[in-house]
Amino acid sequence: IFTNLSYSSADQVTVHFINRDGERLTATAKEGESLLEVVVNQNLAIDGFGACEGTLACSTCHLIFEKDAFQKLNAISDEELDMLDLAYGLTETSRLGCQVCVKKSMDGLTVRVPMDVSDIRRQLEVEKQSKQ
Amino acid sequence: VLCGVAPDHPEVKNVINTFTQTARSERCAYYGNVTVGRDVTVAELRQAYHAVVLSYGAEDNRVLGIPGENLSGVYSAREFVGWYNGLPENRDLKPDLSCETALVLGHGNVALDIARILLSPLGLLRKTDITDGSLAALACSKVKRVWLVGRRGPLQVAFTIKELREMINLPGARPVLNPADFTGLENAIKDAPRPRKRLTELMIKTALEKPGEKTQAAAPREWGLKFQRSPQEVLPTADGRRARGVRMALTRLEGSGDSAKAIPTGDVEELECGLVLSSIGYRSLPLDPAVPFDTQRGVVPNSSGRVAGGPGRLYCSGWVKRGPTGVIITTMNDSFDTAQSVLEDLQAGVLDLSASREGFGAPPNRGQREGVRPVSFSDWEKIDAAEVARGKAAGKPREKIVDPQEMLRLIGH
Numbered sequence: 001i002f003t004n005l006s007y008s009s010a011d012q013v014t015v016h017f018i019n020r021d022g023e024r025l026t027a028t029a030k031e032g033e034s035l036l037e038v039v040v041n042q043n044l045a046i047d048g049f050g051a052c053e054g055t056l057a058c059s060t061c062h063l064i065f066e067k068d069a070f071q072k073l074n075a076i077s078d079e080e081l082d083m084l085d086l087a088y089g090l091t092e093t094s095r096l097g098c099q100v101c102v103k104k105s106m107d108g109l110t111v112r113v114p115m116d117v118s119d120i121r122r123q124l125e126v127e128k129q130s131k132q
Numbered sequence: 133v134l135c136g137v138a139p140d141h142p143e144v145k146n147v148i149n150t151f152t153q154t155a156r157s158e159r160c161a162y163y164g165n166v167t168v169g170r171d172v173t174v175a176e177l178r179q180a181y182h183a184v185v186l187s188y189g190a191e192d193n194r195v196l197g198i199p200g201e202n203l204s205g206v207y208s209a210r211e212f213v214g215w216y217n218g219l220p221e222n223r224d225l226k227p228d229l230s231c232e233t234a235l236v237l238g239h240g241n242v243a244l245d246i247a248r249i250l251l252s253p254l255g256l257l258r259k260t261d262i263t264d265g266s267l268a269a270l271a272c273s274k275v276k277r278v279w280l281v282g283r284r285g286p287l288q289v290a291f292t293i294k295e296l297r298e299m300i301n302l303p304g305a306r307p308v309l310n311p312a313d314f315t316g317l318e319n320a321i322k323d324a325p326r327p328r329k330r331l332t333e334l335m336i337k338t339a340l341e342k343p344g345e346k347t348q349a350a351a352p353r354e355w356g357l358k359f360q361r362s363p364q365e366v367l368p369t370a371d372g373r374r375a376r377g378v379r380m381a382l383t384r385l386e387g388s389g390d391s392a393k394a395i396p397t398g399d400v401e402e403l404e405c406g407l408v409l410s411s412i413g414y415r416s417l418p419l420d421p422a423v424p425f426d427t428q429r430g431v432v433p434n435s436s437g438r439v440a441g442g443p444g445r446l447y448c449s450g451w452v453k454r455g456p457t458g459v460i461i462t463t464m465n466d467s468f469d470t471a472q473s474v475l476e477d478l479q480a481g482v483l484d485l486s487a488s489r490e491g492f493g494a495p496p497n498r499g500q501r502e503g504v505r506p507v508s509f510s511d512w513e514k515i516d517a518a519e520v521a522r523g524k525a526a527g528k529p530r531e532k533i534v535d536p537q538e539m540l541r542l543i544g545h
Contacts, residue, residue: 055143
């Protein structure tokens with residue numbers, strides 16, 4: 001709480017992350033922070049997020065946006081596209097969290113953390129168990 | 133990560149920080165310098181632990197199996213990478229870099245890494261954690277041309293776009309791609325998945341670019357991709373001792389996409405070179421008679437990481453499980469998959485927790501077994517700190533210690 005004292009509420013932007021298990025994690029972000037920084041600074045419980053620490057050398061901060069929000073984001077660079085190409089579960093509205101910076105207009109933004117191979121397996125297992 | 137990722141890719145190595153967090157956990161213990169098969173057997177491990185996971189990767193390489201493969205000047209990519217990355221077992225490689233042309237056989241990321249290290253300006257390499265010895269050897273290198281040769285076509289390349297783009301943008305090195313190799317491909321990739329499409333488009337664009345710019349045309353070094361050429365023989369110099377070239381069988385493709393096969397046409401071509409690097413894949417080795425091993429595929433047979441046909445409570449992950457391909461995230465996700473299997477088995481009672489198992493302290497106490505000197509994670513951190521301190525003086529992230537005895541002395545073993 002103390003770190004927020006020096007900022008007026010006008011600088012706060014609310015962002016929601018839908019985690020792989022469906023849980024909604026809500027965070028308050030500062031304008032200009034990347035979505036990776038939001039996850040790290042707010043200590044959100046997203047496994048394996050941001051392995052390369054924001055240096056465009058992996059795709060673990062892969063996030064899926066809603067179409068409208070996606071279209072309003074800053075332009076995507078070749079370098080980001082190169083790493084996104086290796087991401088599991090790539091969609092038309094995918095971006096890397098380390099390359100997207102929070103803007104005031106994003107207040108209330110909801111992004112989804114994509115599932116990876118073991119998540120799909122876990123889901124199938126849970127469905128199987130519940131049918132037994 | 134430290135000895136496999138190229139020295140000029142420090143960002144890729146940031147993942148070490150994530151791994152270090154895990155290694156430092158109270159619930160995680162690291163025992164280095166203990167060799168399975170020499171110091172302990174898999175049977176003893178299964179006795180001492182409820183579950184054993186094999187994650188030992190691929191320490192060997194596939195061989196070409198052609199005449200001349202053992203001539204001087206021919207190296208496997210694995211040992212060459214190990215050499216410049218400070219892997220102790222490759223420290224005495226002393227590769228001969230006195231020729232102008234090098235052939236790298238293979239079209240994967242490792243092949244690109246090697247081409248890049250051979251042609252990078254020294255000024256760039258000097259600031260990395262490449263070993264001092266390799267840097268000195270590269271400073272005297274005469275290599276100015278590297279061909280990456282593959283059996284199949286542009287649509288079958290295994291390298292990824294980031295690494296290709298890096299090679300194209302390498303200062304002082306001009307890309308030489310033959311436009312004829314790319315005829316009709318623009319059409320073929322129209323409906324391809326985005327990654328393949330972008331990768332191919334980048335190659336096409338580079339092939340069609342005229343070397344009109346001053347910087348490109350005047351580049352002192354060059355590199356290129358050659359397709360549909362399969363190595364038949366490494367040709368010797370007159371004295372019969374060193375490589376002077378490779379005779380290639382020209383191939384045609386049968387089928388398309390990943391499953392396309394290269395069929396020799398009967399025509400051959402000779403490529404002149406003094407250095408041959410075989411980058412056709414790493415390979416895992418069997419660990420212990422108690423562990424099933426598929427020699428043909430070079431993996432431990434398994435189903436979702438559970439070793440198939442094994443004695444039970446045995447798992448595998450990473451390259452020894454799925455083969456030596458993929459980037460770090462591929463292998464990480466694969467490991468999460470194996471972990472999922474272990475957790476499922478834990479829940480289902482397969483691991484039989486009622487049996488108490490003593491872990492590392494189990495008799496005979498591995499810590500006290502004669503000649504065995506386990507290295508702990510905090511021991512590693514002492515070595516790590518020493519390497520970083522030595523590197524600092526030279527403006528490098530670290531200066532790797534390549535002598536295992538020196539490492540052991542440093543930690544008082």
